Amino acid sequence: MRVNQRTVDVPEAWTGASLLSFLRDHLGLTGTKFGCGKGLCGACTVHLDGTAVRSCLTPVSAVGDAAVTTIEGLGGERATHPVQRAWHELAVPQCGYCQAGQMMSAAALLTRDGAPSEESITQAMEGNLCRCGTYPRIRKAIHRAAAIERGEAPQGAE
């Protein structure tokens, strides 16, 4: 399997597991969180070939050649993704538990749409729940990340 741009072996014993368990319990990539385990909360969101998926509902056996990206690898060679920069600048997290999933969904949205409307953000983010209620800051940070990606926001501005 390809995870965060490196190839990892999948032992036979893990082929029937969920991608979430494989990432957290086998690879130690604990940035991806277990929330509901039923596809309802979005805490476990990762990318498969750039598309946001719920890793709790994705069997390891279904990943195939798709590139898996977790929050640990989101920035890639840039180290810090614009979404991560925006989240930091606007101090989005409260307890933080949902935020990796939120950022993965936001990053997938921005890959599809560099200037998302309020409606697009609502649609893209409605499956990511936050019990702390950080939704207004998340929305603001998505606009901010889009501006950073477009080169409109110097680092540290605002």
Ligand code: FES
């Ligand atoms: S843990 Fe996967 S959606 Fe909640």
Ligand code: FES
């Ligand atoms: S920041 Fe606490 S659940 Fe979202």
